[in-house]
Amino acid sequence: MDIRFYNTLTNTVESFAPVDSECVRMYGCGPTVYDFAHIGNFRSFLFADLIRRTLEFFGHNVHQVMNITDVGHMTDDAVADGAGEDKMEAAAKRIREDKKSGKVPEGAVENPDDPYQIAQFYTDAFLEDARQLGMKVAFEYDDNILHATQNIEVMQEMISQLIDRNHAYVGPDGVVYYSVESFSDYGKLSGNTLDQLQTGAGGRIRDSDQAGKRHPADFMLWKADSSHIMKWDSPWGTGYPGWHIECSCMARKRLGRDIIDIHTGGEDLIFPHHECEIAQSRGATGADSFAQFWMHARFLMVEGEKMSKSTGNFWTVRDVLEGRATGNEVHPAVLRLELIKSHYRSNMNFTKKGLQDSAGVVKRLQELRSRLESQTSESANIDASHPILQAFGQCLADDVNVAGALGAVLPWASGDHPDAAESLGILDRINSVLAVAPLGDTGTEQADSDDQPDIISLCAMMDEARAAKDWPKSDEIRAQLEQAGYDVKTTPAGTIAEKKLA
RNA sequence: GGCGCGGUGGCCAAGUGGCUAAGGCAACGGAUUGCAAAUCCGUCAUGCGCGGGUUCGAAUCCCGCCCGCGCCUCCA
Known part of the structure; x- marks a missing residue:
């Protein structure tokens, strides 16, 4: 079967063939774990799951990897590449409030000031949601879902490589930047040129934030900041990695290749995130490709609105x-x-x-x-x-x-x-x-005629009323069951109540 | 301003040059039922954002326009 996928890199539908016929290697950008994931996030995660299952349907062996972004990074978009309130600090505040309101159970996060506890809490919530929705990779957490914070070392290695290969430099402000001018294909994925990026940015980039950069589009790889809530020692000072580097590193590390087959994500990640990943990966490996296919899911609207x-x-x-x-x-x-x-x-x-x-x-x-x-x-x-x-x-x-x-x-x-x-x-x-009938791998679904005693007895009462031709009573019981979210059926074997699916 | 994607019946959604425009939901009529539910049978776009053009023939190709969405240093 000729499998055809739309490739953002070329803006065309192309025939798919893996680099290594034994195994399709795919990587998808996973969630940030400072909050519960929403249905829009899951639209794109499930889209990746669907691609995987489609490939498996056609007999491919698929190795799928996903990341968990648990490094804080920044929240304030007015500031180009750092500063701002850390997302983990923001999450700590929110968790304290949610604990008061009961949204987060008491005892779930013992110490909200520990960013690792926050990250683990939301990681667990994400995995629970993902498994409920039948995402295969979520059942491979130990092997194929990688935490950024557990891969700082490979990030530092790649940053060193990029510096050695003249794709990165330490700016006068001490921050390690990627030099977009050193990579001629920068902008190819998103259809941008460096000129367009510069003019397109309009007034949103403040000169003061550009001080350390050689080009306004240069992006951060490492920022020394000992006041940051999550920090690691590095040759460039104690601090934290840039947002994009984790995916380049973890894809290469876990999939074991410089060139992978498919990279997925939401459409908003095309620029800058995936553009930067390509620049980093290809800059470090010297290969002429990072992922053969870049596939992006569009956004979801709710009742016609954003x-x-x-x-x-x-x-x-x-x-x-x-x-x-x-x-x-x-x-x-x-x-x-x-x-x-x-x-x-x-x-x-x-x-x-x-x-x-x-x-x-x-x-x-x-x-x-x-x-x-x-x-x-x-x-x-x-x-x-x-x-x-x-x-x-x-x-x-x-x-x-x-x-x-x-x-x-x-x-x-x-x-x-x-x-x-x-x-x-x-x-x-x-x-x-x-994966909807049934959803799980186990084949067990929630029981139909729910085992709840009150539901079963209401069904029995309805049968009695019907046997006595007490129609008003029968109708009353049915209304009660429907109110409780059940579909009521009369069968030769008696009344059955099935939980509504939605 | 730049780049990209899309607009098919009340709703969701296939179809990308050629029989009567898939399928689902809803709706309506009928069978069945104490009444329902479920099920079964039947009905339901002379039209595919708008206007031109190419063609024997266009939802499908070309040109122009309108509208929606995303990105252009938080974002799935």
Whole structure:
């Protein structure tokens, strides 16, 4: 199968082939851990997961690596490359407040002044969210998710290399800067030239912040600052690394190559972050490429508006799952599908209605599975030549067209399934990519007719009322169950209440 | 100002030169039901942001315009 992906580097859709046919190496920029990740973050993380699963669907062996940015860095964008309030300090303040309000459980972060505790708290929260949403790499935390703070040494090595190769210099202010003029391809990824960057910046860059730089676009690799909350010794003074260097280093270190296959991230990372990564990596390795393919997910809107804290539509994963976003609890598979179903290069509009649509799809696929599993315990081994998998795969191979792939799957799902084992095999292959029916690897889903005693007894009471033809009472109980977030069904075996998926 | 992406029915979303424009949701009609839910059957874009052009033929190619979004040193 010819797999084609859109490559930001060339602005075209290209055929994908890994550098090393044995293994596809992909790296994705992960979260910063000063706060809970939001659904926009997860749209792009799940997009990376989808690419991985698509490649695996076609038989590739994939090594995926992601970073956790736990170095503080700066918050104040008016200041070019440093200073400002440290993000860890800001998080410490917030955690103290959240502990008072109960948003962060008492005892979760023993000492908010310890940035490592804060980072670990939000890292754990991120991993929990990521696993709930079926992100494969989140189950490989020990191996393939790397913390910036545990890789300071390789960063320092790369900075030394860059200095040795005349790509970096120590400015008169003592800061180590990357010299963008030393790298002729700087700007290629984002379609910028150094001239454009300079004029485009307008009045936003203050001269005082440029004092130590040879070119205004030069960016920081290391800043000596012994007052910084997270700091390490280095040949350039005790301080902290620049924001971009961690990805260059960790990708190379863990993936074991100077040139990798795919690098992913949100569209906002194209510039400056990924542009700088390329400059650093290629400057250090001397190779003519860092990642063959650069793939970026577009932003997510919420009910047609930009997601922002000020408009009150800023949702974390747990806000959505626990019902704070829409008023209904949402099954993780529904959120997963909602975040992956629209094309990654279009703006997706996250809406309550969209979630309910996704819930319908998830339910259909889950019900198909239980129907098939009630008929057979075997799942036939189906190869990709089956017409449904062909159609499904062709859409995925075409720059990850999930909507098209669903268009192939859903009519099949609604149709007849004379050979249950075959259909189950097909569903398993489809679900290896979508991961919604079921979501987890374990195959266990939350029970339907929830084991909650009160729900079961309400169902029993409804059966009694119906047997006595006491219709008003029956209707009253059904309303009560629906109020509690259940779909109520009357079956030959009696009344069943199923938790709504969204 | 520069660079890039996009605009398909009430909503989501395929289709990128050629039969009657996938699929889902919603809606509506019917079967079923105590009433519902679920399920099944049926209906639902002479039109693809707007205006030109190329072509035997365009949602699809070309030109112009309008609108939305992102980036241009916090950002998924």
